[in-house]
Amino acid sequence: MARRAPPPPPIPPEEVLSLIEMAAQSSDLLDIYTALQRLLPRERRDEASWANLAVYRPLKNLILRLLGHIVGDEGKTPGLPKPLELISQLDALGMDVRKHFLVVLSRKLAAEAPAEEILPVFEAAVKSQVKKPEDIKLSDVEKLFSGADGERLYCMYLYLHHLEASSPALAAIDAHSAPYHRPTRAQVTTALRLIRGLSPRLAQQLLELLITLKLRNMLKEHYARLRPVLKRFRETNDLSGLKSLYRSIRALRPSPTHEGIYAYFINAFIGFWRSQDMALRVWEDMIISGITPTAKSWNALLRYGHGRDRTALLAIWKRMVLSGVVPDVHCWTTRIHLQMLADQVQDGLDSFEQMIEAGVNPTTETINAAIGGLLSFNRFDEINQVVSMADHLGVPANIITYNTLLRGMLRRQGAATEVIPLLDSMHARGVPPDVYTFTIVLDGLYRAARVATAASWKYSLSDEPPPFPDAPSFSYILELFRYMEGLGVDANVMTYTALVGGLLDTGNLAAVDIVRRVMARKGVIGNADFYTVLIKSAFQRCDIDAADRYAEETARLRVRRDHIFWMELIWGYAQSGETVKMTAAIEAMKREPVRMVITLKGHVTILRALERRGERIIAKGIVEDVVREWEAPPRLPDAPDVPSKVEIEFWSVVAKIGGTGWMSALKEEAGLKEAKDREEIAKDQLQRVVDIVGVREGRSV
Numbered sequence: 001m002a003r004r005a006p007p008p009p010p011i012p013p014e015e016v017l018s019l020i021e022m023a024a025q026s027s028d029l030l031d032i033y034t035a036l037q038r039l040l041p042r043e044r045r046d047e048a049s050w051a052n053l054a055v056y057r058p059l060k061n062l063i064l065r066l067l068g069h070i071v072g073d074e075g076k077t078p079g080l081p082k083p084l085e086l087i088s089q090l091d092a093l094g095m096d097v098r099k100h101f102l103v104v105l106s107r108k109l110a111a112e113a114p115a116e117e118i119l120p121v122f123e124a125a126v127k128s129q130v131k132k133p134e135d136i137k138l139s140d141v142e143k144l145f146s147g148a149d150g151e152r153l154y155c156m157y158l159y160l161h162h163l164e165a166s167s168p169a170l171a172a173i174d175a176h177s178a179p180y181h182r183p184t185r186a187q188v189t190t191a192l193r194l195i196r197g198l199s200p201r202l203a204q205q206l207l208e209l210l211i212t213l214k215l216r217n218m219l220k221e222h223y224a225r226l227r228p229v230l231k232r233f234r235e236t237n238d239l240s241g242l243k244s245l246y247r248s249i250r251a252l253r254p255s256p257t258h259e260g261i262y263a264y265f266i267n268a269f270i271g272f273w274r275s276q277d278m279a280l281r282v283w284e285d286m287i288i289s290g291i292t293p294t295a296k297s298w299n300a301l302l303r304y305g306h307g308r309d310r311t312a313l314l315a316i317w318k319r320m321v322l323s324g325v326v327p328d329v330h331c332w333t334t335r336i337h338l339q340m341l342a343d344q345v346q347d348g349l350d351s352f353e354q355m356i357e358a359g360v361n362p363t364t365e366t367i368n369a370a371i372g373g374l375l376s377f378n379r380f381d382e383i384n385q386v387v388s389m390a391d392h393l394g395v396p397a398n399i400i401t402y403n404t405l406l407r408g409m410l411r412r413q414g415a416a417t418e419v420i421p422l423l424d425s426m427h428a429r430g431v432p433p434d435v436y437t438f439t440i441v442l443d444g445l446y447r448a449a450r451v452a453t454a455a456s457w458k459y460s461l462s463d464e465p466p467p468f469p470d471a472p473s474f475s476y477i478l479e480l481f482r483y484m485e486g487l488g489v490d491a492n493v494m495t496y497t498a499l500v501g502g503l504l505d506t507g508n509l510a511a512v513d514i515v516r517r518v519m520a521r522k523g524v525i526g527n528a529d530f531y532t533v534l535i536k537s538a539f540q541r542c543d544i545d546a547a548d549r550y551a552e553e554t555a556r557l558r559v560r561r562d563h564i565f566w567m568e569l570i571w572g573y574a575q576s577g578e579t580v581k582m583t584a585a586i587e588a589m590k591r592e593p594v595r596m597v598i599t600l601k602g603h604v605t606i607l608r609a610l611e612r613r614g615e616r617i618i619a620k621g622i623v624e625d626v627v628r629e630w631e632a633p634p635r636l637p638d639a640p641d642v643p644s645k646v647e648i649e650f651w652s653v654v655a656k657i658g659g660t661g662w663m664s665a666l667k668e669e670a671g672l673k674e675a676k677d678r679e680e681i682a683k684d685q686l687q688r689v690v691d692i693v694g695v696r697e698g699r700s701v
Contacts, residue, residue: 029077032066045094063090064103071107084124091128098149101125105156110197115165122156126169136172144173151183151191158188158206161213185210215249226261230268237563237597239272246278250285259297262286266300279303295320295328302334313338327358333366340373345382348373352389362393368400375408383408399433402426403440410444419445420483427487438484439495445472446502474503474511490522497530504537525557528565535565539572544581547572551585563596571602575609579618586622600626601646607653619657623666626650630670 039059063086070083081089083104091097101121108118130140145154160170183191188210192203233242246265249256256262262282269279283301286293293301298320302313317335320327327335332355339348348370355362367390374383383405390397406422419441423433477499484491491499496519503511519526526534531554538546551569554561566589573582589596598606603626610619655663 029066029069029073030079032062032069033080036063036066040089041093044092050095060095060099064099067100067103068107071104084121087124097128098125101128102149102152106152106195109156109159109202110195110199112199112202115160115163118156118163119160119165119167122153122160123167123169125153125156126173136169141173145183148191151187152194154183155188155191155195155206158209158213159202162202162205162209211248212252215245215252226264230264232594234268234271235562236594237599238595239597241595242268242272243278246282256289259286259291259294262289262291263297263300266297267303270300270303293323293325295325295331298325299328299331299334302331303338327360329355329360329363329366332358332360333363333369336366337369337373340370340379341376342373343377343379345374345377345379349382349385352386356393362390362395364390364395364398364401367395367397368404371401371404371408375404378408378411380408397429397431399426399431399437402431402433403437406437406440407444410441410447419480423483432487433484433489435484435489435492435495438480438489438491439498441480442477442495442502443498446498446505472502474508491524493524493527493530496524497526497533500530501533501537504533526553526559528554528559528562531559531561532565532568535572536568539568539576542576544576544578548581555588561592561596563598566596567598567602570598571606571609574606574613574615577613577615579610579613579615583618600650604646604649604653607650607657611653611657616657620662623654623657627666627670 067083067086070080070086073080075082087097087100087104090100101124104121105118105125108121126136126144129144130136144150145157157170157173185207188207189203192198192206229245230242233239233245249261262285265282266279269282272278279301283293283297286297291297298316302316302320313335317327317331320331332351336348336351336355339345339351352362352366352370355366367386370386371383374386387397387405402422406419409422410419423437423441426433426437481491496515500512500515503509503515531550534550535547538544538550547569553559554565566585570582570585570589573579573585603622607619607622610616610622651663651667654666
């Protein structure tokens with residue numbers, strides 16, 4: 001039997017470096033590869049041994065450079081291995097080959113290689129990280145696409161989707177695509193810039209695909225994921241962002257075919273008073289998509305009756321019945337609530353009876369909706385009538401019912417003494433008060449005192465508002481807190497916001513400090529509403545230092561601030577003459593991760609404050625920003641195309657700031673923007689309702 005030749009002796013480190021340098025300067029790929037074979041060890045090493053090797057970094061750089069040339073060589077040089085063969089050899093020696101795969105993948109991506117070339121490399125890259133790609137877990141996907149190298153690998157994942165490739169690894173990753181935290185657009189943009197030779201066209205296509213995949217994955221679990229996303233647009237007053245999201249989802253191919261998705265968007269657009277026409281457009285798109293609306297979608301559209309034309313409610317109801325849909329309890333609840341909210345009390349009570357006659361039993365939510373609408377007009381007698389009907393029908397009251405009743409009761413004078421007895425009654429009937437109950441109580445007590453004081457001041461001869469004689473004492477507030485703690489209910493930030501707001505109205509700053517210390521001790525951090533109350537009061541007292549401290553606190557504590565917070569802060573600085581701080585606040589608002597929007601009316605308030613102080617240059621900059629992002633306010637149905645009141649106010653203050661000539665030029669620029677977007681604004685909302693739901697005589701659905 002032939003004896004095996006002994007392995008060659010190891011090369012001294014100084015000779016290794018010399019050989020690496022010589023190979024790196026060579027233009028002959030085969031010479032470089034031959035030198036590399038002399039340098040590589042014959043046995044496997046663990047990662048720690050490789051990392052501790054003094055020549056590891058230059059050796060790895062040489063390998064990465066060679067790999068790039070081998071990919072570009074495309075098999076033209078005899079004797080050179082294929083890229084995957086070389087990487088497999090390095091992997092067998094224990095070397096970390098993650099970046100080696102990325103070099104090959106990046107070169108092929110820049111060359112826009114077909115799927116059959118790039119997919120095997122991607123599969124091998126996944127397999128090097130996950131031993132069973134067909135059985136990939138969520139934690140594996142998180143690891144695969146984490147860090148800078150993971151973001152570049154995600155770009156390859158996007159490219160394979162762009163090519164509509166399929167493989168077991170891709171399918172396994174797609175199965176976990178909805179819940180995991182994928183790279184952001186900014187991270188993917190940075191990763192794409194690192195790929196030398198990538199065309200801008202393909203980079204843009206991959207970024208668009210990134211958004212498309214996120215939308216598709218969000219729609220996979222629309223109940224869990226879409227609803228909070230839409231809620232965020234409402235919280236930040238971002239109508240244009242909501243429209244953009246809807247257009248992007250509609251542009252998906254295939255288009256979404258789930259009725260619930262359209263229903264969510266209908267509700268979201270109805271939440272913006274100036275976009276109810278968009279709710280009708282969503283309804284129309286749903287019909288065009290071939291979806292037959294169920295009671296759930298009709299219920300979403302019924303809320304359009306909360307808009308400017310109350311007759312739309314009954315028109316939509318009539319069409320719903322004619323289409324064969326039997327109104328469920330949710331539809332009846334919406335109808336009753338909207339009628340009560342429109343002060344059509346008798347119509348609402350009649351609907352209550354019709355609902356029962358139709359064999360639909362009202363629920364607690366129906367009772368609460370009716371009571372909520374009646375409270376808008378302080379119809380306390382009718383509220384008692386609805387409560388009596390609920391008792392007669394055996395519909396139980398819940399915490400929302402009692403909270404709603406408390407909110408109404410506290411509007412009446414002298415109701416403070418009834419609070420604790422009502423809380424005792426709730427507890428006795430098996431409906432224990434919750435933290436929102438106490439928040440309503442605190443807010444209601446101070447609000448009632450505020451209203452009573454304003455009414456008495458209206459008929460007084462004094463220029464200064466009087467103190468709050470009817471405000472609850474701090475000792476009474478402490479009694480309420482002890483009562484609440486006795487029931488095991490801990491105050492939350494909403495409760496403290498209501499309390500601090502009332503104490504600030506009464507000028508009890510010492511009590512405010514006590515409350516804030518209690519919050520700190522209990523670990524309760526203020527939210528945007530809490531700091532808005534503090535900042536607003538600080539500006540009213542002309543305490544700019546306090547406003548500065550509160551604004552700094554929100555940044556230090558990373559409080560998520562909304563557009564109302566920014567409006568109060570910017571306007572407060574403007575009316576106080578603190579223009580440098582105001583400008584800094586505007587810039588800080590623009591840097592928020594979620595787009596913040598100040599309404600046109602809000603800008604009018606800010607501009608008037610600046611104009612009164614003669615700050616015309618700064619005011620001009622704000623005006624130009626507004627015109628640059630001009631979004632025309634809505635027009636009333638059948639109304640002439642004339643500016644709204646807020647538009648007239650805006651252009652009036654603009655003329656005061658810069659003169660009529662400057663105002664006319666900006667007005668023309670805004671008009672051009674408005675004309676460009678005219679297709680997106682319904683000219684006649686009521687006519688669209690008629691066209692969409694088919695109310696015209698003799699027309700079928």
